[in-house]
């Protein structure tokens with residue numbers, strides 16, 4: 001059979017403000033020329049000023065979304081974002097064990113930039129023990145890596161140690177994002193691959209409050225690149241450049257932590273072609 005157009009899946013929560021969550025995933029996957037599909041796990045009433053309310057969806061409709069996709073589509077890579085609570089994490093784990101949607105990028109979303117919880121405290125252990133071993137790559141920010149490993153992260157050495165711990169927990173590849181090291185003039189992420197290779201991806205830190213959805217965008221881009229058949233290393237490198245462009249070439253939307261410019265990477269690619 002002729003291969004179908006590359007298809008990727010975002011399993012996440014909706015951000016009504018359009019900057020993060022499933023909306024950021026859809027915009028990113030589309031920008032990478034991959035067909036985006038979705039399993040909606042929760043709905044948030046949210047804007048750039050914060051999360052006003054959140055409503056986790058019943059597991060029945062979560063299961064039905066997975067079944068509908070499996071019946072018809074040929075999904076080559078998937079990612080998880082906001083999973084809300086123990087019930088939803090367990091539902092997603094069960095579905096990912098039931099169906100093959102390709103390599104899983106696990107973005108262990110826990111707390112929104114504005115401070116609102118997007119994953120209940122008791123669900124962290126379920127993510128660690130049940131979802132992490134299913135993932136091809138995990139993409140925690142610093143507070144998420146601290147929660148998952150139980151260690152504090154104050155230095156770059158701590159980041160490397162935490163990455164090794166995560167790998168020992170059963171995930172093949174790890175990227176620990178350094179966006180929260182706000183006193184550094186670089187934004188540096190540490191990558192540890194399944195073959196033991198490790199490296200840093202750094203970019204000059206952009207002095208901006210408009211970083212709503214950076215983590216979602218990075219993990220969605222990795223997912224899109226994996227759906228095209230790129231290696232984990234290629235996918236991570238392209239995604240760092242992609243998210244960097246979306247932050248650097250910013251737009252003004254809303255009055256708080258504004259969203260990214262999801263079409264900024266087009267200019268980078270156009271310049272590269274000249």
Ligand SMILES: Nc1ncnc2c1ncn2[C@@H]1O[C@H](COP(=O)(O)OP(=O)(O)O)[C@@H](O)[C@H]1O
Nearest residue numbers: 141177178179180187188204205206211214215
């Ligand atoms: N101010 C910034 N300037 C440049 N890159 C940034 C900035 N903030 C975050 N990043 C990058 O954005 C990506 C997402 O990181 P981070 O913001 O830590 O994730 P999250 O949204 O999950 O908290 C990483 O590649 C990080 O290095």
Ligand SMILES: Cc1ncc(COP(=O)(O)O)c(N)n1
Nearest residue numbers: 013014020021112113212213
């Ligand atoms: C539905 C949803 N999913 C994820 C995030 C995390 O994004 P950020 O950490 O940039 O606030 C969010 N705010 N809302």
